[in-house]
Amino acid sequence: MPTGWYKANIDRWEKGFAALSKFRARKGHCCPSRYHVEGKLKLGQWVSVQRYRKDQTTEERKKRLDAIGFVWDWRDHCWEQGFAALLRFKRREGHCRVPIFHSEGNHRLGWWVSTQRQSRKELSAKRKARLNKIGFIWNSIMGTPSHRSWRARQAR
Secondary structure (H helix, E strand, O other): OOOHHHHHHHHHHHHHHHHHHHHHHHHOOOOOOOOOOEOOEOHHHHHHHHHHOHHHOOHHHHHHHHHOOOOOOHHHHHHHHHHHHHHHHHHHHOOOOOOOOOOEOOEOHHHHHHHHHHOOOOOOHHHHHHHHHOOOOOOOOOOOHHHHHHHHHHHO
């Protein structure tokens, strides 16, 4: 039976996991804000520590976290949410020209699209290819209907 510091560490992890499980059941996700508190537990901080110490986490704990939908890489998760929102927009509207202030649910899609354009050089080849495949417009001015009309008039 573990004692001392080791037992306290196990107990602290179990309390964090239980709080995250309850949060997940209530909110439908495992991404509390950095400063979120559940009872007396700083849950947002606990989640950040789990991500930071992923390489030191036991396989058993990783499996338990995975089973409740734990998000190991928050930035990748956010990018995927933006891409999914863009796909919904494209299916509905037939194009990827998202107005800057447009939101899809709680996702500020217009800002996400603008960020992809601005960080084009830093995006991975895989992400660029995924965006290109769905007809992403890299130059916002060139993708607007009024600009296409102007170009057609200039070509005459």
